[in-house]
Amino acid sequence: MKKYVIYSSLAILNFVVNFLIYNYSFVTQATPYLHEEQRVESAIAMFEVTVPAFFVSSCFMALLFYVAAKRLNKT
Numbered sequence: 001m002k003k004y005v006i007y008s009s010l011a012i013l014n015f016v017v018n019f020l021i022y023n024y025s026f027v028t029q030a031t032p033y034l035h036e037e038q039r040v041e042s043a044i045a046m047f048e049v050t051v052p053a054f055f056v057s058s059c060f061m062a063l064l065f066y067v068a069a070k071r072l073n074k075t
Contacts, residue, residue, distance in 0.1 A: 003072050010068060014061045021053045 029046050 006068055006072065007065070010061065010065055014057070017057050017061070018054060021057060022050060025050045025053065 025046055029042050029049070034042060
């Protein structure tokens with residue numbers, strides 16, 4: 001049971017971190033009054049910022065899952 005609680009907590013943490021990354025990216029780059037050309041530029045900028053941030057976040061969470069699994073196997 002302890003293993004499921006830890007994995008569930010890590011999954012929730014992963015969701016929260018990724019949501020905060022996306023929210024930060026959206027708030028800093030999107031404004032309500034954009035022309036079509038500006039929207040395309042904003043979409044490219046968000047893609048360049050958000051995708052690498054999600055990649056770093058997922059690598060960190062995979063490492064965290066690995067460490068947690070290793071510690072669970074010791075107990």
